[in-house]
Amino acid sequence: METGAGKEDVSREFFKLCEGLSVGEMVTTPKFTLLEVMSAIELMEPKMDVGVGASHLKTLDDAIADGLYGDDMPMQLAVMDATLAMVVAWLEGSSLGTTVWTNVMLANVAKITHPLFHPFAAGINLLVRNIYSLVNNVGNLEELPEDFNPQNLFNNQTWMHRRDIIIMMREQMHALERQGASWSKETGSRRAVEICTACSARLEFVTLMLDIMSYLMPPEIENPHFDHKIYVGGHEPISEKDYEDLEKLRLEDAEEQREEPKEDTVEDTSPGKKEHKKNGKKQKRKKNKKHAKQAKKESPKTSPTKPEEEKPNSSSANPAESEDVDDEEEYMEDEDDCSSCDDPAQFTPNFQFAAVLSDRLIQISHLIKNTVILGRRGPDNEDGDYKWLMPFDSKACVRMIPACFPRSVKYPTRMEAAVWWTECAQRIYDLSRLPPKSTKDINMLFFFAQQFTVKSCVFTRSLLQVIMFPTDAHLMGGNTTCAEPIEDSLKNNFMPQVLDKDSPVHDDPLARQLYLNFLNQMSKLAVNVYSSFGCNLSRQRDRLEMALEELAHIQFYAGQVEKRTDEVMIAAKMIDSSGKEQNSSFHSIASFVFHNLVGIIHYYFELGFRMDLFVPYEFPYIFWFLGEIDAKWMMTTMERSQEIQLNYWKGSSLSTTLNQRRQKEKQAREADLKRRFVVHQFNVLNQYAISLICEGIVKLSVILIRKGIVRVPDGGDEAERLRFERRFEPLQNLGPPLNVNYEQFKAKTRIDELYQVEMNDLIDAAAENFNQAKANLEQLDNTVEQNRTNFELLQITKSNMVACRLLKMMNLEGRKVEWTYPEQLPMYPYLSIK
Numbered sequence: 115m116e117t118g119a120g121k122e123d124v125s126r127e128f129f130k131l132c133e134g135l136s137v138g139e140m141v142t143t144p145k146f147t148l149l150e151v152m153s154a155i156e157l158m159e160p161k162m163d164v165g166v167g168a169s170h171l172k173t174l175d176d177a178i179a180d181g182l183y184g185d186d187m188p189m190q191l192a193v194m195d196a197t198l199a200m201v202v203a204w205l206e207g208s209s210l211g212t213t214v215w216t217n218v219m220l221a222n223v224a225k226i227t228h229p230l231f232h233p234f235a236a237g238i239n240l241l242v243r244n245i246y247s248l249v250n251n252v253g254n255l256e257e258l259p260e261d262f263n264p265q266n267l268f269n270n271q272t273w274m275h276r277r278d279i280i281i282m283m284r285e286q287m288h289a290l291e292r293q294g295a296s297w298s299k300e301t302g303s304r305r306a307v308e309i310c311t312a313c314s315a316r317l318e319f320v321t322l323m324l325d326i327m328s329y330l331m332p333p334e335i336e337n338p339h340f341d342h343k344i345y346v347g348g349h350e351p352i353s354e355k356d357y358e359d360l361e362k363l364r365l366e367d368a369e370e371q372r373e374e375p376k377e378d379t380v381e382d383t384s385p386g387k388k389e390h391k392k393n394g395k396k397q398k399r400k401k402n403k404k405h406a407k408q409a410k411k412e413s414p415k416t417s418p419t420k421p422e423e424e425k426p427n428s429s430s431a432n433p434a435e436s437e438d439v440d441d442e443e444e445y446m447e448d449e450d451d452c453s454s455c456d457d458p459a460q461f462t463p464n465f466q467f468a469a470v471l472s473d474r475l476i477q478i479s480h481l482i483k484n485t486v487i488l489g490r491r492g493p494d495n496e497d498g499d500y501k502w503l504m505p506f507d508s509k510a511c512v513r514m515i516p517a518c519f520p521r522s523v524k525y526p527t528r529m530e531a532a533v534w535w536t537e538c539a540q541r542i543y544d545l546s547r548l549p550p551k552s553t554k555d556i557n558m559l560f561f562f563a564q565q566f567t568v569k570s571c572v573f574t575r576s577l578l579q580v581i582m583f584p585t586d587a588h589l590m591g592g593n594t595t596c597a598e599p600i601e602d603s604l605k606n607n608f609m610p611q612v613l614d615k616d617s618p619v620h621d622d623p624l625a626r627q628l629y630l631n632f633l634n635q636m637s638k639l640a641v642n643v644y645s646s647f648g649c650n651l652s653r654q655r656d657r658l659e660m661a662l663e664e665l666a667h668i669q670f671y672a673g674q675v676e677k678r679t680d681e682v683m684i685a686a687k688m689i690d691s692s693g694k695e696q697n698s699s700f701h702s703i704a705s706f707v708f709h710n711l712v713g714i715i716h717y718y719f720e721l722g723f724r725m726d727l728f729v730p731y732e733f734p735y736i737f738w739f740l741g742e743i744d745a746k747w748m749m750t751t752m753e754r755s756q757e758i759q760l761n762y763w764k765g766s767s768l769s770t771t772l773n774q775r776r777q778k779e780k781q782a783r784e785a786d787l788k789r790r791f792v793v794h795q796f797n798v799l800n801q802y803a804i805s806l807i808c809e810g811i812v813k814l815s816v817i818l819i820r821k822g823i824v825r826v827p828d829g830g831d832e833a834e835r836l837r838f839e840r841r842f843e844p845l846q847n848l849g850p851p852l853n854v855n856y857e858q859f860k861a862k863t864r865i866d867e868l869y870q871v872e873m874n875d876l877i878d879a880a881a882e883n884f885n886q887a888k889a890n891l892e893q894l895d896n897t898v899e900q901n902r903t904n905f906e907l908l909q910i911t912k913s914n915m916v917a918c919r920l921l922k923m924m925n926l927e928g929r930k931v932e933w934t935y936p937e938q939l940p941m942y943p944y945l946s947i948k
Contacts, residue, residue: 213525
């Protein structure tokens, strides 16, 4: 060990200081701080010092010298698959410098002359850029920001147009088709056709991804050339991407400015001077228009996949109108920023075209998965970090590796990556089909987002956010905001008086204002909660804790509306002050808020199970809360909703009308009401079955603890109380009945008695809970695809009933007893005995 410029050997003194140190302890002195210790650890450590082993970095010329451009189609296919695998590794959390940019071609696209690799590398580069832009704009990647940072390679990149890249790739696809047919004719083998088709499929996959993103994302995110304009004098902006000879244009403009005489500092307000000035402005406008038209003529043709809208000609065909147009243009020129006068059209995702392309994307992704085997095999059939392929070098972009504590990079195999892309293609297909159907009410909106984000990646989670809120709080870029599905859900399920046109509350200005305040707060919360679905499960859970507090605060706004409703109805003598419950929709808005609060709590605990945060010795109080508090209060709000809807229908004039003209409307309303009642009854029975399952799991957990299969840490009752309070800490500000304490848990469950009762009796009681849950679930129609969850719950109850019988009959010594968490419903485990 050497230190300082004199390189004095201090090893003996250092090891003498280390005598008596335990594992994990470090030696420090006033002049050798912790920061310097960490630096000493980093230096020359291969995993922590990026400079180790980087004396020679592979370049594109080195790769070409190694045979990159050789006529080895299996090797070329392997390179393409490895590049797609590196994109997967990046999207799974590693940095670009250790994944995608280990391929030297991607940093040198302009220098590539190979007919296959050039369009492929350009397409991959643009795809990576667009995905980064999407995630960066959504802002949902709070973790590992340095790993996702594009560093300087993006900043120094000259981007080709998407349409040009797609044209190149499609031309190469046609060339591969002809090449495969020619080779097959010469050799009589179909392998040539298969491998050319496989290479073509990789190119088509990239083109489809780029096109789909262009249909689902706003151009300011997807298009690196969007609105990139320059000003060359005057106020006429010219698109830099559309004009090739910019320097010539600037020189012409500078030359004309030198020839123009300088104006006096004192402005002459005479009519002649004004007219001269006006003519000068007209001449200047004509010049700028000439440049703009020239740029438009020289601009490349628009993409066949995403046509650009042509701006209407500003000049009028009617000579009588030309003077008015000139006056208007002059007025516009006097503004500081005339470019802001043209409001761009609101972006709306094109689901129809995206659905067609995503269907094709699924087919191509399956073709890629089935043809991975045609590529060159790695050493010992192991892909590793792909350094055995010519263009790959783990240190190729060492300068791009983020300066942070190193993380191990998991490189997926080519087959694993192909499977990943197949699942990703299915998610993109779902995004192009289902979102328009999920905005009918707030429950459907959030249910789709919850189900989608459980298994999605950062790319598709971000894509969902941009699809639902492309530019602002309007859903899918239309005229609908979150307030409308919230109001529809509130009206269809709880029907407050303020939304009933026949009620005096509907016409009360103060009640309407209080309701709008409530709706505004609820809409803000809905957007915030929905944006959390773009994050990973951990960040979702963190944001839901804040949402719980906000939703509890919204109860105050709901209470204000309820209070004013009572005042108006008492004043109208529709109810009396002693019987506010006579109101058919008594506390309807408060019930709606409470219903959503319970739903968010349920999802909060579901995320905990998906992240494996709960341990079996915590199950008694976790499942007591889920069954006794969460499920039963959810059931109560649903029953209250059904009661309010029934009372409202009975009190409406339509329900008793004998007018033949309104019979069709009456029948339609009755049919809709019956349909909703069927759904409500289904959900009530479902929640009751869940409460019974949770009660059975509580008893099974106590049985396992008593048998010594599950061990509770030492510390006694006080330690158990602290663990309980820590688990339910996010609910402390919600108040009763959701804010529970340890004494309440012990009193309601009689947990101490469960530890004293006869073991076989406790097993029988647990089996009876599961049997009752099974009986309730069997009453429901579990054959419908939408009711798939209940079918899985039914299997869980049957498995736990079998486990209860085995616990009673078998000797468990030498057997493995553990909780198994179903992939679809990890919140409700079943006991397996092996």
